[in-house]
Amino acid sequence: MEVIEVSRQIMEYLGVFEGSKPVLHDADAMIIKGKTHDKLKEDEITPKLEELFEHLNIKRVYLTSQKAKSLTDRADKKLRKVAEVYDESAGISGLERMKQSFEMTGCTADYMIGQMDSDIVVYVMVWFDKSDYWPMFVESAVIRLDSDDDE
Numbered sequence: 309m310e311v312i313e314v315s316r317q318i319m320e321y322l323g324v325f326e327g328s329k330p331v332l333h334d335a336d337a338m339i340i341k342g343k344t345h346d347k348l349k350e351d352e353i354t355p356k357l358e359e360l361f362e363h364l365n366i367k368r369v370y371l372t373s374q375k376a377k378s379l380t381d382r383a384d385k386k387l388r389k390v391a392e393v394y395d396e397s398a399g400i401s402g403l404e405r406m407k408q409s410f411e412m413t414g415c416t417a418d419y420m421i422g423q424m425d426s427d428i429v430v431y432v433m434v435w436f437d438k439s440d441y442w443p444m445f446v447e448s449a450v451i452r453l454d455s456d457d458d459e
Contacts (some may be wrong), residue, residue, distance in 0.1 A: 309424065311338050311450045314364065318432060318448045321360050328446075334390040336452040347444040350416045353434050357420040366422035366430050376400055376421050379429045383451045403431070410435045427453050 315338040319325040328342030348356055361368050369376045380399050401417060410417035417435035424430060429451050436444040 309428070311336060311428065311452050312379070314338075314424065314428065314430065314450045315340050315448055318360065318362055318430070318450070319446065321363060322356070322432075322434070322446050324444075324446045331447075332387075332391050332449075337387055337390045337450070339447065341445065341447045343443040343445045345443045347436050347440070348434070350438070353416065354420070355416040357432055357434065360432065361420065361422050361430075364424070369421045369423055369429075371400060371403075371421060374456050375423075379421065379423060379453070382453045383429050383449070386451050386453055389426045389454075403433075407433070407435075415440055429453060429456060455458075 312333075312335075314327065320327050320370050322342075322344075323346050324342030324344045326342075328340050330338060332339040337420050358368065360366075377400055380403075383395060384399065407417045407419060415435045415437050417433065419431060419433035422430045422432075431449040433447045434444065436442055446455055
């Protein structure tokens with residue numbers, strides 16, 4: 309499956325496709341941000357992401373696993389090839405820091421990592437203000453990994 313198609317399906321499924329914007333648009337890597345005024349409850353984020361992964365046949369990769377670290381390192385390597393990235397790689401800890409920064413500003417946030425086929429890694433993060441006023445935001449990254457740097 310193509311990276312752009314997987315990205316579109318994720319954003320449509322979560323109701324944030326309309327008005328969403330690509331942060332990175334490449335044949336091998338898509339990062340898209342979107343928002344909606346529909347909002348999940350705090351305890352509905354993980355079940356919704358699990359439902360999304362099941363619907364799209366994405367195999368969940370648990371954050372604490374060695375596989376999550378390996379996939380994230382490979383995804384970072386790919387992103388450095390297709391985009392101008394100057395920061396040092398932060399890996400899984402970078403994702404955790406991003407989640408914590410949302411939470412420190414009064415938001416609820418969670419994310420999930422998954423893999424499709426053997427060469428596509430998927431990251432989806434959802435966050436929103438705990439009040440009922442602000443919209444819900446979704447950021448997805450879908451990256452086709454290079455086969456020459458397999459685990």
